[in-house]
Amino acid sequence: MPGLRRFFHSYFHKQPESKSPSHPEASTETDSSDATLVLPPPSSHRSPGLLPIRDRMRGSGKAQAPDANTQTMPKAGKKRATGGSAAAQKPYTKAQEAARYYNDTQNHGANRKADAGTKAQLNKLFDELISEEDKARDDLEPVAEIGAEQCMAYLERLNVNPASYELFVVLEIVRAESIGIITRAGFVDGWADVIAASGGSGRVTPDWAGQRQLVHARIAQALTDPNYFKTIYDFAFQVGREPGQKAITMAVAVGFWEGLYVPDKNPWRSAHVDWLGAWTRFLKEKFGVVKVNSDGEEEVEYKRTVSKDLWTQTRLFAAKSMQDETLSFWSEEQAWPGLIDEFVIWCKEKGIVPNANNGESMVVE
Template structure:
């Protein structure tokens, strides 16, 4: 049963405000979507359930207006959100700030730093998804988070952007303590669990760092640790590693450290080794 005429008018007004479409177009999309506003807007921006797609300017206008509503005029620049506004936005979306959900949003919107968003990143990021409402944003983020542990290509994107967003602007490397924080976040649920049947590799890696490593983490080391993690998850004996390989020296040292502890043998059954 369709909603009352009053509700239909209210939804039509909301649809027009979000999309820039005419009342007639709004009514058509709403009817096709069973008067579900979010589905109607998604269909409009994806080109479905209708005969035409919106102009780029209409979508840009809608997203820019949404960004402006997030800004605090007294604290934020015209084209960026500071820490307080960014955190308020993330909390409104229901993002868990203690796990990889935060990093998913930072990558999606190409945040220049954790806790900072730009207008360009916000508009371009959401425009690329076609998600034009808060409800659609929440649903899209949930879908991305759910894919983190199974889609290695996507996880790699989030992992690599984390390095960019977490280091200081004037630094080429990441402070070790901060790198450890983000390795903990990325390699724990809902991220990629760095462990195999017989070994908790994340625990081993962090123990190795605590005992043997004191330097900062550059981009190459950061990226190569992910590649090593992926390989170790499919071959916990570490037979893929060789002294002649192109791994950074820290990986060579980690493998040697593991061998000294008898780690890497398939018969070992201690997940906390």
Template sequence: MPPYSTSQKQAIAQFVNLTNSKDSVASKSLRATGWNVERAVDALKFPFLTNRFFAGTAGPSKSTKFLNEVFDSYRDDAEETPDGIGIDGAMKFLGDIEVQLDEVACLAIFEMCKCPSMGEFTREGFVDGWKMTHCDTKPKMTQHVQYLRSNIPKDPELFRRVYRFTFPLSRMQGQRNLQFEIAAEQWKLLFTADRGGVPWNTATTAWLDLWIEFLEGRGKRPVNKDLWEQAEVFMRKSLEDEDFGWWSADGAWPGALDDFVGYVKGKRGQGSEMEVE
């Protein structure tokens, strides 16, 4: 991939998430629309409307003007950070649209706005993210939060998008992996029903508790991106079939998940094909 700015990389990631396109298609479409994600997505889906719909729309729309005004009202320091909202402003904004900090919908807002870190918004991410949802008033933003709460647990694609974005969002600056303590807290948030996530438990197995217990027993090692992403895939599989009919010792699972299968089987008194550390 050619060298892109941070905002361009965020736009490419957002386009790919929305359209399931390749990065090359995303970058080509975005360059053609001046890196405007909303226009690029519409141009891909409705090419016959592109020229007519976007003709004469070079100036800022009313929604863009409103969203910039909202953004400006929450900046902590207008002079030092003209294009950023810090933690204090972010907390006030989230409170005003009725988002709790300990719910998955909060992570979904961060994903939608492509926040560079927890509780930090950029102007471009904020404006583009809310424009994509067609929310140009605070009441509409609050309604969208309700939509997220209702749909995250039952929409696997939406959940996966939020789940995967949580990994870079939660990493400490300069680190490639996620500290175990942080990963564990995020799993407890994302895999728990009362916080708006997908509950990871079945009739006979408290999967989430066993997963945390297992990783603690391995020494609370940092969690890499592959393990983080595959844990969600494993979770889905275990909810579909808690007896491991889908699992194979020759599969391409990360080693920790292979060992976890052995750990669970050992807890059930079934024996194991895997060596448990």
């Protein structure tokens, strides 16, 4: 079970479920299945991400290529009570926030992009995702979030493969801040915005069938629309970061690349070269340390991390390498990250880059 599939199998099925996972405050960093369905634009919401997995490492990235897109990601703020006293200015607890949010939507409160009836229906859908253990709690406050097991059940309900880019299609819609946690607010507001942006015969309905239809339309869209693929690619980096970190671990990055460029649907390869295979082999040779885990399986630990710049430029390099497998677009004078420069040189030394005249090369499997 390679790459991303092994990671998510381990994460969703081995990590203990938590009733109330905490969300440390993140820092600000810059760095179609149905032809009748009218796709609303992907959400513009961006939030810093958490990925509570083991064996994290630290590192840095490098320079900016000429055509890179960078974003300033908003800081996740805490909602505060209004009022004059010092006590009133303290943040609400997670349960209190959920109760306030739930009551606002039920009582036809702040209604920006979807009517209160739609949000009420979405709240009921979220309630269906809550575990039996949480449903049996004595307190009367609504559950603010669901954990790993319920997230997996939700993905299965939508017929989504969690070991591929399909995962990020769903998480981007529900405004997830981490893998393995979906909040009520993110689920309701995210889907409410999608529904409000749809219309006519292609209107998304606030039910499971409507969600499945929209998600699978976007899954197909990701294979044909470079701008939308960029949206979920960039979002993957956000949910892959630890709170307060500028980079993601290389182990997570490699797993994400293997899922985003899944071979049977969205391969990063050209006529003669398996570029994803070459890229991951290069990273393993340069930074990887192979260890055997408790299950007797080999795992690779990496001695550095992946910056936002390197993550962004890898997508651009992938797109160009699939169009020109001779890599004639690359030169040492350009502002590609240093690691990509090293990769190009490595490919040429290994004979992976095809000769422009005869197209011969070594395909890395």
